[in-house]
Amino acid sequence: MLESKNLVAKKYAVAFLNLYSDKFSIETMKKLSVLETFLKMNGYFYASLSVPGLSIKVKDLIVDRIINFFSLDLSIKNLINVLFLDGRIEILDLILRNIWDEFKKIKNIESFKISISHSVDESEKSFILNFLKTLTSKEVLAYFIVEPSLIVGLRMEGFSMIWERSIRKELLEVEKNISKKGISCE
DSSP states (O other), rough: OHHHHHHHHHHHHHHHHHHHHHOOOOOHHHHHHHHHHHHHOOOOOHHHHEEEEEEEEHHHHHHHHHHTTTOOEEEEEEHHHHHHTTGGGGHHHHHHHHHHHHHHHHHTTEEEEESSSSSOOHHHHHHHHHHHHHHSSSSEEEEEEEEEEEEESSSEEESSOOOEEHHHHHHHHHHHHHTTOOOOOO
């Protein structure tokens, strides 16, 4: 069931981007991601919009407030209206996730989680991002987290690749090589 919902959501997302992809930027897509998170965290939104006795005027008012609150383009309202007409409003969050994924494909963007054993300044972050752009030949979106368990290291994890240089990784490889030879590491 979930797989078929994802397939339908992807079709809506592709159709939506065929119409509106030129109007969107990464900042717009980040707003859509915030709306997606809101929808996942607040299931009552779907429930309230699915109440049969709720007039179209009230539903339209709710949608307008959501659009204004998240500073979204009116094309999202058009999408929501289409979903109302098709009786598929409950997959809006899946569609938004697929819009973001398809947008990244169209614009040659890859997202990365960058874990570093210590905090870094903006110039070091910029250096890391430039390294990733060169390595992937893509536009890079990244968020940085401090992960002391790396032990003097850096790990960059995206959809298509993982790159890591750390003492932790070297220690794990030593442990693996030792255990292959039948020597206990304890």
